[in-house]
Amino acid sequence: MSQKSETAQKKSDPDIDTKNRDWRDDEVEGANLVTPEEIEDFALKDDYALNPQYISLVIDAADRGDGMRLRDLLDALHPADVADLLxxxxxxxxxxxxxxxxxxxxxxxxxxxxxxxxxxxxETLHTQDIAEVLQELESDDATAVFEDLEEHQQKAVLAAMPEAEREQFVTSLTFEEETAGRLMQREVMAAPSFWNVGQTIDHMRENGEDLPELFFDVYVIDPSHRPVGALPVSLLMRSKRDALLSSLMEPVTEITVDQDQEEVAYIFEKYHLISAPVIDQSGRLVGQITVDDIVNIIQEESQEDMLALAGVSDSGRDASTFGIAKSRFWWLLINLGTAVLASGVISNFEGAIGQLVALAVLNPIVASMGGNAGTQTLTVAVRALATRELNAANLLRTVWRELAAGVLNGIAFAIVMGAVTALWMSVFQHDMGTDLALKLGLIIGLAMIINLFAASLAGILIPLALDRMGYDPAASATVFVTTVTDCVGFFSFLGLAVVILHLHT
Structure with a gap:
C-alpha cells in the first residue's frame, strides 16, 4: 500500500497502526488488485476475523477518496462484518x-x-430516512435502535412514521429497559386451535409480509388470544394438511413482558428453547423472543459480570483515554481505602517487624495467597448465583464444601511454605538460628491455614449476602473479599509471630 498523505497521517487510529505496517508496499499493491468477486474471501481470515490487510485497503481507498472502491469493499461484506470494520x-x-x-x-x-x-x-441521516430504516427492521431490532435516539430525535422520527408503526414504538417504550417487553419481537405467527395444517400453511403464504422474517414456531391461541401451545414449523411441514393444530401442538413456555432479560436467558438455557411467546398481564400473546436475541443477552451479561469482577466497564474500541481513566477512578479509590485499612493492621506491629525484618519479607505471601484463594471461591459463587445453581436447598452443603476445600489447601500450602521458610531462613540468613527458622516456618504455616479458611468463608458468604440484599455480587464483592484476606492475612501472621516469638508490638 502506498504511504498516506501528510493530511491522512494526522488521523488518529487506536487499532490500526497506519505508520508502521507489517507488510511491504508491493504486497499491499498486490492486495489492491483484488477484484470485487474476490473481496469477500480476502476480507476474512479463517477464524472469521477481519483481515488487517483488508482494513488497510479500506484506509487506503479512503485516503485516495476512491468512493467506488470503498463501495466495492463494503458491498462484499456481511452486515456484521461491516459493523466490525467500522x-x-x-x-x-x-x-x-x-x-x-x-x-x-x-x-x-x-x-x-x-x-x-x-x-x-x-447523525448523517435525515429524519425521514431514519423512519424508513426503522420500519424495515424487525420490531425488536427497531426498538433497540430507536431507544438509543435522543429525545428530540425520537419525537421527530415518530412524527415521520405512519400511525400504526408510531403506536408500536410508543408501546415498546412503556416497558422497562432490559425486560422481555423491550427485547421481544412483535411480529408472530399465531393460529387458532381449530385450524388445520393446510389452513395454517395457506395463511402463511398469503400473509407473508405481515409475518416475521424468520420464525421457528407457530403459536396456537384460544379465542382470547392466549397461547395454549406451539407447533414447530418443521413439524407443521411434515404433517398432513387435514391434521388439526390442537392435535399436534406441544406445551409452551410463556414469558411475561415484565420479566428481566437475564431471567429470560436463564429460561431459554434451562429448557433449550428456540423461541418463546411473550404475554401481557392478561395473558394475551403480544410478541415472541427468539434464540438469536438470547445469545446477545447471554454475551452481554457474561461480559458485564467479567468486567464487574475487575471493577471496570466496557469502554469500547473508540473510548477516550480520559473516559477510561474516569470510569476506573472510583473503583481504584475504594481499593486505595481498603489498602490503607490493611496498612493500618500492619502498623500495629511496627515494633515486631523492627525486631525481626524477616517478618516484612514473609508477610505479603500470606495475604497474597489468601487473595488468590478468595478470588477463586468468589468466582465460583458468582457463577453459581448467576446460573441459579446455588439456592437455599444446597446452600449449607456448598458453604461447607468451600470451607473444607479452603482448609485442605491451607494445610497443603502450610506444609510447603513452612518447609520452604524454615529452609530458606536457616540457609540464607546466617545470623538466624535453626530454632528461629523453624518457628517462622510454623508461624507462616498456621497463618496460611487461617487466611485460606477466611478467604473461602468470605468468598462464599459475601456474594451471598450482597445478592440477598439486592446488590450485584459481581460488581461489589471483590473489594470486600480482598479486604478480608489482606487484613486477616497480615493480622494472623504478625499476631502469631508476636505470640510465638514473644516480640513487642
Whole structure:
C-alpha cells in the first residue's frame, strides 16, 4: 500500500497502526488488485476475523477518496462484518467510509453497531430516512435502535412514521429497559386451535409480509388470544394438511413482558428453547423472543459480570483515554481505602517487624495467597448465583464444601511454605538460628491455614449476602473479599509471630 498523505497521517487510529505496517508496499499493491468477486474471501481470515490487510485497503481507498472502491469493499461484506470494520476505524476514517455504505444495507448494519458508532451514522441521516430504516427492521431490532435516539430525535422520527408503526414504538417504550417487553419481537405467527395444517400453511403464504422474517414456531391461541401451545414449523411441514393444530401442538413456555432479560436467558438455557411467546398481564400473546436475541443477552451479561469482577466497564474500541481513566477512578479509590485499612493492621506491629525484618519479607505471601484463594471461591459463587445453581436447598452443603476445600489447601500450602521458610531462613540468613527458622516456618504455616479458611468463608458468604440484599455480587464483592484476606492475612501472621516469638508490638 502506498504511504498516506501528510493530511491522512494526522488521523488518529487506536487499532490500526497506519505508520508502521507489517507488510511491504508491493504486497499491499498486490492486495489492491483484488477484484470485487474476490473481496469477500480476502476480507476474512479463517477464524472469521477481519483481515488487517483488508482494513488497510479500506484506509487506503479512503485516503485516495476512491468512493467506488470503498463501495466495492463494503458491498462484499456481511452486515456484521461491516459493523466490525467500522469499530476498527478511527472517527476520521469512519466519516470517509460511512457515506459509501449502501443505503439498502443500513437496516441490517445498524443493529450490529456499537451505540456510539450507530449514533454517528444516524447523525448523517435525515429524519425521514431514519423512519424508513426503522420500519424495515424487525420490531425488536427497531426498538433497540430507536431507544438509543435522543429525545428530540425520537419525537421527530415518530412524527415521520405512519400511525400504526408510531403506536408500536410508543408501546415498546412503556416497558422497562432490559425486560422481555423491550427485547421481544412483535411480529408472530399465531393460529387458532381449530385450524388445520393446510389452513395454517395457506395463511402463511398469503400473509407473508405481515409475518416475521424468520420464525421457528407457530403459536396456537384460544379465542382470547392466549397461547395454549406451539407447533414447530418443521413439524407443521411434515404433517398432513387435514391434521388439526390442537392435535399436534406441544406445551409452551410463556414469558411475561415484565420479566428481566437475564431471567429470560436463564429460561431459554434451562429448557433449550428456540423461541418463546411473550404475554401481557392478561395473558394475551403480544410478541415472541427468539434464540438469536438470547445469545446477545447471554454475551452481554457474561461480559458485564467479567468486567464487574475487575471493577471496570466496557469502554469500547473508540473510548477516550480520559473516559477510561474516569470510569476506573472510583473503583481504584475504594481499593486505595481498603489498602490503607490493611496498612493500618500492619502498623500495629511496627515494633515486631523492627525486631525481626524477616517478618516484612514473609508477610505479603500470606495475604497474597489468601487473595488468590478468595478470588477463586468468589468466582465460583458468582457463577453459581448467576446460573441459579446455588439456592437455599444446597446452600449449607456448598458453604461447607468451600470451607473444607479452603482448609485442605491451607494445610497443603502450610506444609510447603513452612518447609520452604524454615529452609530458606536457616540457609540464607546466617545470623538466624535453626530454632528461629523453624518457628517462622510454623508461624507462616498456621497463618496460611487461617487466611485460606477466611478467604473461602468470605468468598462464599459475601456474594451471598450482597445478592440477598439486592446488590450485584459481581460488581461489589471483590473489594470486600480482598479486604478480608489482606487484613486477616497480615493480622494472623504478625499476631502469631508476636505470640510465638514473644516480640513487642
Amino acid at each position: 469499530g476498527f476505524l478511527s472517527e476520521d476514517y469512519r466519516e470517509e467510509v460511512i457515506p459509501w455504505i449502501p443505503g439498502d444495507a443500513l437496516p441490517d448494519i445498524l443493529p450490529e453497531l456499537d451505540d456510539d458508532i450507530r449514533e454517528e451514522i444516524i
